[in-house]
Amino acid sequence: MDKKRKIRIGITHGDPNGIGYEVILKTFQDEQMLEFCTPVLYGSPKAAAYYRKTLGLQTGFSIVQNALEASNERLSVINCCDDNLKVEMGASEPAAGAAALAALERAVKDYQEGAIDLIVTAPINKHTIQSEDFHFPGHTEYLEDRLGNGRHALMILMNDNLRVALATGHLPLKDVSAAITKELLIDKINRFADSLKLDFGIDKPRIAVLSLNPHAGDNGLLGDEEQKVIQPVIEDLTAKGRFVFGPYAADGFFGSNNQTHFDGVLAMYHDQGLAPFKALSMGSGVNFTAGLDVIRTSPDHGTAFGLVGKNEADESSFRTAIYTAIDIYRQRMQERLIRKNPLRKQYFDKRDDSDKLRLDQDTTN
Amino acid sequence: MDKKRKIRIGITHGDPNGIGYEVILKTFQDEQMLEFCTPVLYGSPKAAAYYRKTLGLQTGFSIVQNALEASNERLSVINCCDDNLKVEMGASEPAAGAAALAALERAVKDYQEGAIDLIVTAPINKHTIQSEDFHFPGHTEYLEDRLGNGRHALMILMNDNLRVALATGHLPLKDVSAAITKELLIDKINRFADSLKLDFGIDKPRIAVLSLNPHAGDNGLLGDEEQKVIQPVIEDLTAKGRFVFGPYAADGFFGSNNQTHFDGVLAMYHDQGLAPFKALSMGSGVNFTAGLDVIRTSPDHGTAFGLVGKNEADESSFRTAIYTAIDIYRQRMQERLIRKNPLRKQYFDKRDDSDKLRLDQDTTN
Numbered sequence: 001m002d003k004k005r006k007i008r009i010g011i012t013h014g015d016p017n018g019i020g021y022e023v024i025l026k027t028f029q030d031e032q033m034l035e036f037c038t039p040v041l042y043g044s045p046k047a048a049a050y051y052r053k054t055l056g057l058q059t060g061f062s063i064v065q066n067a068l069e070a071s072n073e074r075l076s077v078i079n080c081c082d083d084n085l086k087v088e089m090g091a092s093e094p095a096a097g098a099a100a101l102a103a104l105e106r107a108v109k110d111y112q113e114g115a116i117d118l119i120v121t122a123p124i125n126k127h128t129i130q131s132e133d134f135h136f137p138g139h140t141e142y143l144e145d146r147l148g149n150g151r152h153a154l155m156i157l158m159n160d161n162l163r164v165a166l167a168t169g170h171l172p173l174k175d176v177s178a179a180i181t182k183e184l185l186i187d188k189i190n191r192f193a194d195s196l197k198l199d200f201g202i203d204k205p206r207i208a209v210l211s212l213n214p215h216a217g218d219n220g221l222l223g224d225e226e227q228k229v230i231q232p233v234i235e236d237l238t239a240k241g242r243f244v245f246g247p248y249a250a251d252g253f254f255g256s257n258n259q260t261h262f263d264g265v266l267a268m269y270h271d272q273g274l275a276p277f278k279a280l281s282m283g284s285g286v287n288f289t290a291g292l293d294v295i296r297t298s299p300d301h302g303t304a305f306g307l308v309g310k311n312e313a314d315e316s317s318f319r320t321a322i323y324t325a326i327d328i329y330r331q332r333m334q335e336r337l338i339r340k341n342p343l344r345k346q347y348f349d350k351r352d353d354s355d356k357l358r359l360d361q362d363t364t365n
Numbered sequence: 366m367d368k369k370r371k372i373r374i375g376i377t378h379g380d381p382n383g384i385g386y387e388v389i390l391k392t393f394q395d396e397q398m399l400e401f402c403t404p405v406l407y408g409s410p411k412a413a414a415y416y417r418k419t420l421g422l423q424t425g426f427s428i429v430q431n432a433l434e435a436s437n438e439r440l441s442v443i444n445c446c447d448d449n450l451k452v453e454m455g456a457s458e459p460a461a462g463a464a465a466l467a468a469l470e471r472a473v474k475d476y477q478e479g480a481i482d483l484i485v486t487a488p489i490n491k492h493t494i495q496s497e498d499f500h501f502p503g504h505t506e507y508l509e510d511r512l513g514n515g516r517h518a519l520m521i522l523m524n525d526n527l528r529v530a531l532a533t534g535h536l537p538l539k540d541v542s543a544a545i546t547k548e549l550l551i552d553k554i555n556r557f558a559d560s561l562k563l564d565f566g567i568d569k570p571r572i573a574v575l576s577l578n579p580h581a582g583d584n585g586l587l588g589d590e591e592q593k594v595i596q597p598v599i600e601d602l603t604a605k606g607r608f609v610f611g612p613y614a615a616d617g618f619f620g621s622n623n624q625t626h627f628d629g630v631l632a633m634y635h636d637q638g639l640a641p642f643k644a645l646s647m648g649s650g651v652n653f654t655a656g657l658d659v660i661r662t663s664p665d666h667g668t669a670f671g672l673v674g675k676n677e678a679d680e681s682s683f684r685t686a687i688y689t690a691i692d693i694y695r696q697r698m699q700e701r702l703i704r705k706n707p708l709r710k711q712y713f714d715k716r717d718d719s720d721k722l723r724l725d726q727d728t729t730n
Binding site for chain 2: 172251254272300
């Protein structure tokens with residue numbers, strides 16, 4: 001990447017009838033945001049102008065034909081939508097779903113061509129976006145399919161103090177127990193640890209694993225998945241040198257601030273991780289799709305149809321999603337730089353003290 | 366009750382190897398506690414003296430033979446244990462389980478005889494207490510059996526701003542879906558509403574019902590219990606005049622502070638309700654067993670074996686459990702007083718305006 005060029009962020013508008021435009025425009029109303037990134041909004045200049053007027057916002061933007069033309073001075077918008085697209089605030093409309101998908105596809109294409117460095121997504125409506133090209137429960141699965149090259153994504157919810165990953169995601173509750181297998185947990189824990197290292201610069205991450213059943217199964221009285229699946233995986237990975245702990249009863253874990261002792265927490269299912277996470281984050285949480293080459297973040301809220309047009313949406317989570325994506329991008333760049341010319345290994349096995357590297361000795365002897 | 370007598374609180378010591386004695390003694394170190402209650406501790410004076418010394422606490426107590434002798438001036442202790450009982454701090458011992466049970470049985474007996482007005486329990490170890498007389502997952506089920514007279518208990522977790530009840534409690538996660546039936550939900554919601562009225566003085570309580578599946582099942586994409594069971598129950602009870610709302614997706618519910626709009630929240634299962642509750646309460650939560658004649662509260666923590674003897678246990682939750690029990694007792698007394706001599710009903714059906722009570726008219730006409 002050209003060093004003079006700022007990080008170029010592709011932002012998808014999400015469902016144009018949701019609060020996406022409001023949080024995007026509010027975020028870039030502050031011109032200081034442009035000091036460390038060049039934002040490119042994939043969406044509809046018409047919709048952006050409509051929301052700007054309706055909400056009385058001052059955010060300036062330019063219309064550009066492609067991301068490489070994006071200005072450093074203001075938000076750039078690429079039109080991805082039908083000219084007839086009509087914003088109907090708060091309405092669940094197939095046309096809005098099509099507009100959300102069109103923006104996403106264009107952003108993915110531009111990412112593949114290197115025109116943008118990372119992707120931040122505004123919320124979509126999971127029903128109206130479904131089509132022949134989009135038959136996924138959400139962004140995570142879509143990006144895994146389009147940009148994963150066979151790799152699997154891991155959903156991490158994070159704020160300044162806490163990172164929660166999910167072993168299972170969008171599954172009916174009754175199917176969760178059967179989905180929790182040893183293979184799944186090993187894979188999730190390894191990918192979580194890899195992301196904590198690569199994306200957050202934590203060399204030896206400490207991961208807490210929550211239990212599936214109440215009271216961690218109470219020694220088998222309340223379910224045996226802890227004894228049969230979770231505990232053996234933790235022992236196995238610990239033997240291999242990972243710092244993995246648990247399984248912890250989920251109810252008391254966050255209440256006793258246990259999360260502060262770990263770099264990451266793996267929850268067994270959606271609500272187990274997200275309900276306490278959101279209770280603690282109170283609107284400042286960010287969703288990060290780890291495990292893929294592409295860095296993608298999003299705010300932790302949805303389209304919030306009931307709130308659209310009222311000027312009541314809080315842009316904090318969206319702004320934090322931008323910051324987070326940039327932080328992770330920089331961390332990866334640094335990591336790549338560090339690894340580029342590694343120190344040559346001096347010796348391979350440490351045996352005893354005689355093996356010490358003797359710097360006081362002239363090696364030409 | 367003799368009006369001059371203070372409310373007499375029976376306190377069970379729980380597992381003597383846990384942090385029970387520490388939180389009890391710390392609570393009654395403050396003599397102001399005695400201004401509004403007479404505390405009777407069912408346990409072991411020997412253990413109490415041991416912890417007082419070990420932890421360097423100043424709490425005074427008297428040994429009494431029965432609750433009616435309890436002093437207004439200090440904590441009274443009734444010996445319910447074998448003289449050979451040895452405290453082994455933090456150890457899971459059958460003898461300690463037997464001591465916990467003995468205290469509980471004596472307190473229940475005294476409650477039945479009217480010697481104490483309510484019960485506050487310190488935490489037990491669910492494994493060591495099991496015996497022929499105790500084969501329950503916890504206090505709630507034990508008290509339901511001993512003092513329920515066929516009525517069912519409802520577990521409510523509460524703090525100043527939030528009351529969470531559980532539709533299912535100590536169940537393996539994989540059995541939760543099958544346990545959520547219409548009958549169960551109707552019963553739990555009705556009992557929750559009754560308790561909010563009787564115990565908290567809320568005439569028309571507003572109850573939020575959480576969903577079972579992530580995203581409230583996303584219109585059936587992620588499970589259909591919402592559509593088949595929960596939604597119909599809400600509609601049914603609403604038609605009958607209850608203020609019941611939902612089902613709400615559990616993950617965002619607490620994060621968007623939705624709980625502040627309701628008098629109570631019904632969670633579908635243990636961790637769904639307790640994980641966010643404890644995350645928000647941070648040690649000041651109280652467990653209240655509603656639905657029975659006896660009022661019983663407890664702190665929201667366990668025996669915390671790892672913490673015993675370190676003088677690090679926080680008594681806030683236990684102290685709040687005492688306050689809460691007293692508040693509920695007074696509320697019930699007041700409710701009983703109010704209902705004692707109800708106003709005679711003036712008419713039974715309101716038909717139209719001609720039916721108004723005409724106070725301006727001489728009824729002798």
